[in-house]
Amino acid sequence: MNIKVIGNYIGKFGELWEQSLTDLIKEGVAGVLADAAIESGEIEAIFVANKAGGSFNQQRHLGALVSEQFSHFPPAMRIEGACASGGLAIIAAQQALLSGVYKTVLVLGVEKMTDVSTGETSAILATAASREKEYGSTFPALYGLLANYHMNRYGTTREQLSSVVVKNHLHAFDNSKAQFHKKFTLEEVSNSAPVASPLRLLDCSPISDGVAAVILSSRDSVRKTKILGFGHGQDTLALADRQDLGQLVATQKAAKQAFNMASLSQKDIQAIEVHDCFSIAEILAAEDLGFFAKGQAAAAIANRQATYGGQVVINPSGGLKACGHPVGATGVKQIAFLASLIEAGKFDIALAHNVGGSGATAIVNILGKK
Amino acid sequence: MNIKVIGNYIGKFGELWEQSLTDLIKEGVAGVLADAAIESGEIEAIFVANKAGGSFNQQRHLGALVSEQFSHFPPAMRIEGACASGGLAIIAAQQALLSGVYKTVLVLGVEKMTDVSTGETSAILATAASREKEYGSTFPALYGLLANYHMNRYGTTREQLSSVVVKNHLHAFDNSKAQFHKKFTLEEVSNSAPVASPLRLLDCSPISDGVAAVILSSRDSVRKTKILGFGHGQDTLALADRQDLGQLVATQKAAKQAFNMASLSQKDIQAIEVHDCFSIAEILAAEDLGFFAKGQAAAAIANRQATYGGQVVINPSGGLKACGHPVGATGVKQIAFLASLIEAGKFDIALAHNVGGSGATAIVNILGKK
Numbered sequence: 194m195n196i197k198v199i200g201n202y203i204g205k206f207g208e209l210w211e212q213s214l215t216d217l218i219k220e221g222v223a224g225v226l227a228d229a230a231i232e233s234g235e236i237e238a239i240f241v242a243n244k245a246g247g248s249f250n251q252q253r254h255l256g257a258l259v260s261e262q263f264s265h266f267p268p269a270m271r272i273e274g275a276c277a278s279g280g281l282a283i284i285a286a287q288q289a290l291l292s293g294v295y296k297t298v299l300v301l302g303v304e305k306m307t308d309v310s311t312g313e314t315s316a317i318l319a320t321a322a323s324r325e326k327e328y329g330s331t332f333p334a335l336y337g338l339l340a341n342y343h344m345n346r347y348g349t350t351r352e353q354l355s356s357v358v359v360k361n362h363l364h365a366f367d368n369s370k371a372q373f374h375k376k377f378t379l380e381e382v383s384n385s386a387p388v389a390s391p392l393r394l395l396d397c398s399p400i401s402d403g404v405a406a407v408i409l410s411s412r413d414s415v416r417k418t419k420i421l422g423f424g425h426g427q428d429t430l431a432l433a434d435r436q437d438l439g440q441l442v443a444t445q446k447a448a449k450q451a452f453n454m455a456s457l458s459q460k461d462i463q464a465i466e467v468h469d470c471f472s473i474a475e476i477l478a479a480e481d482l483g484f485f486a487k488g489q490a491a492a493a494i495a496n497r498q499a500t501y502g503g504q505v506v507i508n509p510s511g512g513l514k515a516c517g518h519p520v521g522a523t524g525v526k527q528i529a530f531l532a533s534l535i536e537a538g539k540f541d542i543a544l545a546h547n548v549g550g551s552g553a554t555a556i557v558n559i560l561g562k563k
Numbered sequence: 564m565n566i567k568v569i570g571n572y573i574g575k576f577g578e579l580w581e582q583s584l585t586d587l588i589k590e591g592v593a594g595v596l597a598d599a600a601i602e603s604g605e606i607e608a609i610f611v612a613n614k615a616g617g618s619f620n621q622q623r624h625l626g627a628l629v630s631e632q633f634s635h636f637p638p639a640m641r642i643e644g645a646c647a648s649g650g651l652a653i654i655a656a657q658q659a660l661l662s663g664v665y666k667t668v669l670v671l672g673v674e675k676m677t678d679v680s681t682g683e684t685s686a687i688l689a690t691a692a693s694r695e696k697e698y699g700s701t702f703p704a705l706y707g708l709l710a711n712y713h714m715n716r717y718g719t720t721r722e723q724l725s726s727v728v729v730k731n732h733l734h735a736f737d738n739s740k741a742q743f744h745k746k747f748t749l750e751e752v753s754n755s756a757p758v759a760s761p762l763r764l765l766d767c768s769p770i771s772d773g774v775a776a777v778i779l780s781s782r783d784s785v786r787k788t789k790i791l792g793f794g795h796g797q798d799t800l801a802l803a804d805r806q807d808l809g810q811l812v813a814t815q816k817a818a819k820q821a822f823n824m825a826s827l828s829q830k831d832i833q834a835i836e837v838h839d840c841f842s843i844a845e846i847l848a849a850e851d852l853g854f855f856a857k858g859q860a861a862a863a864i865a866n867r868q869a870t871y872g873g874q875v876v877i878n879p880s881g882g883l884k885a886c887g888h889p890v891g892a893t894g895v896k897q898i899a900f901l902a903s904l905i906e907a908g909k910f911d912i913a914l915a916h917n918v919g920g921s922g923a924t925a926i927v928n929i930l931g932k933k
Contacts, residue, residue, distance in 0.1 A: 244623070247617060247618055247690050248618055253645055254691040254692075254800065256797075257645070261804070261923075266796075267797065268797055270643070271642070271644060272642060273643060274624065274626050285640060287662075288659040291663065292659070294661065322624075425608075426638065427630040430627050430631055443636075
């Protein structure tokens, strides 16, 4: 597969009161074009990842809004799959490149979530759940169920959940674009305010504004990062319809496809960005992606096997938890961040994992040094 | 290009009080699988077109919702580009097929607009406009501007606008799936209630619920319809940023690409489904697609050149105006309807034209008998 990441850009994630949705789009376009050092006219098509600009910002038709930042108005479409919108837009862009219709495309993920109240944001996010929302379930509640199940079945502990958070905040400390630059102790995480038992406030990724963008190309480039494989799995929307709450099957399917396409296995991968919307989600991801046997990821993460010097670096950016989770931007940020690490020579092969809903959609991409 | 339309289905369009969004999805999936006469397991991926299910129905993550109608959970994504969402989903599906990643995919367009009040619907639709909405512009107002411009520059008359509506309601009379089965006279249209001068109530497409689906495949099939070419054009969101209000440049760009890809010209085309969200939009489309010289389509339509026995049949389904306009379904319905006519031997080559916003996004597909 001949797809290179020839440009990447991540804006500062956070509560960006001074920037509108359009401001973030303009920043992302300018940033990624500057990083790629190409003329804007070389962008042949645009894939925009955004979850709910219509509700957050009263702005739909974001494809056209990104396209009109260019004087030649490249064809544009918006891709949505709840919190997996970014990963899905990467997949759509890759399929467009592989089709030969385009040779260089922009993928831009953006979300401006703080234009409405936190209560409204929660309500908007809940619309990506299934009929479970009708019974009052929120995403923290659904992931709380998954956490309880994992703890009961595999002996995962409260302190191990906290170790995910401590690690990711530590990683984010070195990421200038991260929403949080604050280290926490295990005790601080374990004793933070209860949200949906056993999950506490510091187990949860935040509400964030942000933009991330990559330029993918099948043309020759001096840039060093290429896509080695991708996969896309689906499962039921509702947890109630799942066979086994100890695993996210969509992640397993996506990983299998991506590893097959790349002809690689887990031992070849040095760093992974996983979808840690909640601490338990990172543990599930590390297992379902095949990096740890089922039931063993939590202890491994607690034993420093998921940071520098360990078996695999999980969430070097700080993840959704500490880097932030502007929903549509997240899956694009993962690719942009890993590409920047590969460009910098920090890793040779890395994997990104983006999830929508409580595991209904999962996207895996594998990137490597070409 | 080897993409066949191996199944098509259009549900009844209208105010479907008895059907939920999920009901419409279930109907579309079952209907198109029955028409294609394939096993559900043959669907390898799903592209869902929907404009605003989050706001209309408090339901996001529609890709997953459609995927879970299948026991094997095919990978799914939602594509959005305002009222061009359906055409865009067709384009994304075609790129996925041309990439070789999939060989048989489902494209399903759906919108359930009547779950909220008409006022809320108008507000939701307006979010696809540009900053113009901040000054109180609605889509009827924006298209009213385009109509005034066309009348002043080209001498287009009120009666000619009405002739578009009379023709499309006549065509819809033979389409069992159409929202309206009611014929109107020129006088009735011209004297209907003013909405945004010069546009009147009967110049405007309705608020509709509906579903449409096609199955596209690169595998061998006994079905007779194939895709010959496609194109995708963009322009500014705001009319205020356009050079010339007498044309929709996005349509011109999309048409040029599609005709080039198909190696065909306008004279080869026997029927076209165009995006007549308002009567003036059909006149603009007929000109910008190249079927009539600029300024001449209105008179030609009035002179019965756009119906059976004329130069080209425009909107044999009744168009958005009379068949209905469930936004996400519209672009898919165009392809499904034309494919059904080609399968039935009524036409050999036909074209579909889908627009988002007031001309910011335009999609053209050309279908033909293989």
